[in-house]
Amino acid sequence: MDYLIPPERVETPGFVLRSYEVNDGPLLAEATNASYEHLRAFMPWARPHSTEADAERDARRFRGRWLLSQDFTIAIVSPDGRRLLGGTGFHPRNDSLAARRVEIGMWIRADEAGRGLGSAVLRVMLRWGFSAWPWEELIWRAAVNNVASQRTALAVGMEEEHDDPEGMRRFRALRGSWPGSTPSFEGEVTR
Numbered sequence: 297m298d299y300l301i302p303p304e305r306v307e308t309p310g311f312v313l314r315s316y317e318v319n320d321g322p323l324l325a326e327a328t329n330a331s332y333e334h335l336r337a338f339m340p341w342a343r344p345h346s347t348e349a350d351a352e353r354d355a356r357r358f359r360g361r362w363l364l365s366q367d368f369t370i371a372i373v374s375p376d377g378r379r380l381l382g383g384t385g386f387h388p389r390n391d392s393l394a395a396r397r398v399e400i401g402m403w404i405r406a407d408e409a410g411r412g413l414g415s416a417v418l419r420v421m422l423r424w425g426f427s428a429w430p431w432e433e434l435i436w437r438a439a440v441n442n443v444a445s446q447r448t449a450l451a452v453g454m455e456e457e458h459d460d461p462e463g464m465r466r467f468r469a470l471r472g473s474w475p476g477s478t479p480s481f482e483g484e485v486t487r
C-alpha cells in the first residue's frame with residue numbers, strides 16, 4: 297500500500313475529528329496562540345505567535361500531504377465547528393504506510409487540557425484507526441518527563457514497549473488485541 301483514500305471525518309457528541317481544510321488558518325492560529333506556554337515544552341513546532349497567514353499555510357500543507365497520502369494530520373473541532381480543541385493525526389514514519397503502522401500525535405488546547413478530552417480523543421482515534429482506517433499497529437511516543445502523555449496512553453489501554461530507539465517511552469495498540477476494540481463504537485464514521 298503506497299496510497300490511501302481515508303475517511304474524512306468522524307463525529308462524536310463532544311468533538312469532530314477531521315482533515316484540516318483550506319481556510320482553517322484563523323481557527324488554528326487562535327488555538328495555538330492561546331496555548332503556547334502549554335505546548336512549548338513538548339511540541340517542537342510551537343511558536344510564541346502565529347499570524348492567520350502562517351497558520352493558513354500550515355493548514356494547506358496538512359491538507360496537501362493528506363491528499364498525497366504522505367501524512368494524516370487531524371483537527372479536533374468543537375461540534376459546532378467554531379473552535380479548534382486541539383490536533384492529532386496518523387503519522388507514517390519511513391515505510392510504515394505499507395506496514396500499516398503509524399504513530400498518533402496529539403495536542404489539546406491549554407484551556408481544555410486535563411479534563412478528559414485527550415484520552416477521549418485517543419480512544420476514538422484507536423477505534424477509528426482499527427475500523428475505517430486500515431492500520432494494524434498504532435504507536436504513541438512520549439518524552440520520559442511527559443507524564444500527562446504517558447498517562448493518556450495508559451488510560452486507554454495501550455501497552456508499553458521498551459525498545460524505542462530514541463529513548464522515548466513508547467506505547468502501542470494492535471488491531472484485534474487492543475482491549476478497547478469492543479463493538480460499542482461511540483462515534484459515527486462518515487466519509
Ligand SMILES: CC(C)(COP(=O)(O)OP(=O)(O)OC[C@H]1O[C@@H](n2cnc3c(N)ncnc32)[C@H](O)[C@@H]1OP(=O)(O)O)[C@@H](O)C(=O)NCCC(=O)NCCS
Pocket residue numbers: 334335338339401402403404405408409410411412413414415416437438439442443444445447448451
Ligand atoms: C498530553 C495531552 C494531549 C493529554 O490530553 P489531556 O486532555 O490533557 O488528557 P486527559 O485530561 O484526558 O488526561 C489523561 C491522563 O493524563 C493525566 N494528566 C493530564 N494532565 C496531566 C498533567 N498536567 N500532569 C500529570 N498528569 C496529567 C490525567 O490525570 C489522566 O490520567 P489518569 O487517567 O491516570 O488520571 C495534553 O495534556 C497536551 O496537549 N499536552 C501538551 C502537548 C503534548 O505533550 N502532547 C503529547 C505528545 S506525545
